[in-house]
Amino acid sequence: MAPQINDSILAFYLTKRTLSYRAIMATKFNTRNQYYQTHVMKYEPIITTYGLSANMKRRPVHVSGLHVRDMNLFLILYSVIAVVVAKHTSDHKCDGFLVHGKCHKAEVLTNGLNRPYQLSYSNSTDRLYFSYNVGFQNTSTFEIGYIDIGKHQKIPTPVNVTNGFATAIDHKNDIIYFGGSEGIFMDNLTDSKDIHPVHLKFDVWDLFYRHHLYFIRYPTMRLYKISKGPRLQKHIHEKIYQFVIDKDEDIFITNKTGLFMIKNGTNERILFKGAQIFRAIEINHEGNAYFCGQNEIYVANKHHHILEKIADKKDIFGLTFDSENNIIFSDPDQIVRLTPEDK
Template sequence: MKNIIILCFVCLVTISDTNSSSDGKEKCEGIYVRDKFHKKVVIGMGLNRPYQLAYDHHNHKIFFSYNIGKDDEDSFQIGFLEKGHIKHKVLKEVENGFAIAINNNDNVVYFGGSDGIYKQHLKSNDSVIEKILSHQNIWDMFFKHHLYFIAYPSQKLYKYEHRQNKTIPEHQKIIHEKIFQFAIDGDEDKFFTNETGLYRIKNSTDHRIFYEGPKVYRAIEIDNKGVPHFSGQNGIFVVNKKNDTLEKIAHVKNIFGLAFDNDNNIVYSDPHEIVKLLPEDC
């Protein structure tokens, strides 16, 4: 009997140790961002691979693109979640809608699909969705000062620019190759991904910096403080500009999209849900 009690005690100590961190404190079940526990709050469900998250800071809407085809095909549609509603609504005006970008300063959202780019003013729910560019198949978009988009299948980067009462797409020759994502951070540094990984081009230069790490990324998102975040398949990363390294701040399995709400909380998507991470004591 005494040997059994000792054995049980050893087992309990072992189990307790597996739930402890290196400093001896027990760790909670959940997601840690920069070693701080965050509670997962599901705000959208029943979706098939929601990509391209974009957060409307005025109306607290979350726009996204998701697959409406079969598992072996890609056919996309743009949806959105309104504040307090877990059931999404569908935006049917954009054919094969895949890309989204928001200008939160002017309350304008841009939608990209297989037949061009559309925009909508967000101040009223009944504002019209108007087409602003035709004959382009849009892969990805980003807004800062101007609207940038990546065309498909060329995967080239363009800036949508006003010139002499005309609005034309201008090829950004500083990035000459095929790319997958593009963004500009608070320092006006440019970030992009290609088939070899993640790069930064410093503001007002053409100097490239390559970041060792994942080769495949699914999103680049700038938070409310101007800090770029990168979603790999199984984690969220930021860059350390002092030593030009990539740092993993959260381990999240099968992440697809990334955004930030008004309070700079992380919003991300996995294959079937959209989740908000809220810091919490445990």
């Protein structure tokens, strides 16, 4: 890629009395010859078209009396290389998804679903769990299913949980948790036998695991922690939609007014500027929180209390990460994995 020409280089041109354009640009490389072989010869056909020579003779430039011809040559070269760089950029347009400014390929893992949601990926089994609507027309009846990605399974295998809606995984112990209208259930990922109950009689809205299992009860929308039975988390006194804890033990919650952070060891709610509606919050394998708005994916800038957009995706529903920290997301009818193009 051609070097960028900025104002500092132009100032350098004006203040150094004996440097030509080529010599100026050579300062960005180890030797002038390296620059010439790498870049000047590359653009020689274009430069020749404009009536210039790639082997320009060095001319003295005086600050007190700048030669007009030297300046014209410099400005022409500036314009030519800017056009070439712009064309080079457009020739490498991303046909997939831009994530953190890098192009990613999209791999459809399964499709033909109705609102797949609440994604959880098992590192040990390469299995993806999620809830999805199996109701007809305008009705909503959710169940939980899974696909074995390594086996290229496209049609989900259902999990026997009534009105299954929520999922969470304890990766250390290889345990998957399911939440539905009749309570919370669990299964061993590597030695699956029969799903057995963890706690019954609570209708579960959301699940999250970090050191302990947390859940949001429906319809009260209050947070509980499973520790010798369910315990209401009184320090989270408001009704919430999502709850996660990141690597710094900072808490993120969402409610009807937006996203809040509660720093470790405090009770203060810090409102994050930006989106107010979220469909999912997930923690990647490095412990960083990712947030799904309706049409974007964000990460948190915890110093400035703002969300930074890393990707655009219309009608995103759910989010998780595979064993290599690649994003897996869902939209209204499919689940897609994003992998960097340079892999």
